[in-house]
Amino acid sequence: MSTYDPTAVRPAPRPMRRADREVLEASQIADILEHSQVVHVSYEDGEGQTVIPVHFAYEYRPEAPNRYDRDGRGRRGTVVLYMYSAREGRKMDAIAAADNALPVAFEMECDQMIYAGRTPCASTTAFRSIVGTGTAMLIEDPAEKTRVLDMLTNRLVGQPFDRPEAARAVAVWKIESDSFTAKHHPMLQA
Secondary structure, three states, X not given: OOOOOHHHOOOOOOOOXXXXXXXXXXXXXXXXXXXXXXXXXXXXXXXXXXXXXEXXXXXXXXXXXXXXXXXXXXXXXXXXXXXXXXOOOHHHHHHHHOOOXXXXXXXXXEEEEEEOOOOHHHOEEEXXXXXEEEXXXXXXXXXXXXXXXXXXXXXXXXXOOOOHHHHHHOEEEEEEEEEEEEEEEOOOOO
């Protein structure tokens, strides 16, 4: 039996350890969202912990308050991530069991590159990422589902969603987050 108490680690939110790598500019956060293609969503249910990779669309509101803003380093905003999936399955069961308010963690990244050093310990990586927590919930309103599916198809395949009747065949869900941070480790200049 584990005696791990996550609240004993340190109350959240806490400052980023490598503050020199933190991204605070709204335009840079938006750029990470735009260039990341997959978000990894983690949650816990009766079967245990899991993480799933999904494609997404998003709405970023840089002017909205974020839990991390109180550190005085700038306003990060809020983000809503939109996804679609089958109407049945483990994640749909978890969202339903949580009364349409499933706590989740998420991560996305772009511009990953590994730079091999002269020795393994001299190697490094480049990346841009966003990590956060939020609440996953189903979107039931037909007009909202169609709007989100249009956002998704435009983002993923560059075409509008042209089959509104198909919206009934899929689950559309979102993650609302006011608790995330963005980070970058720039690429080395040649």
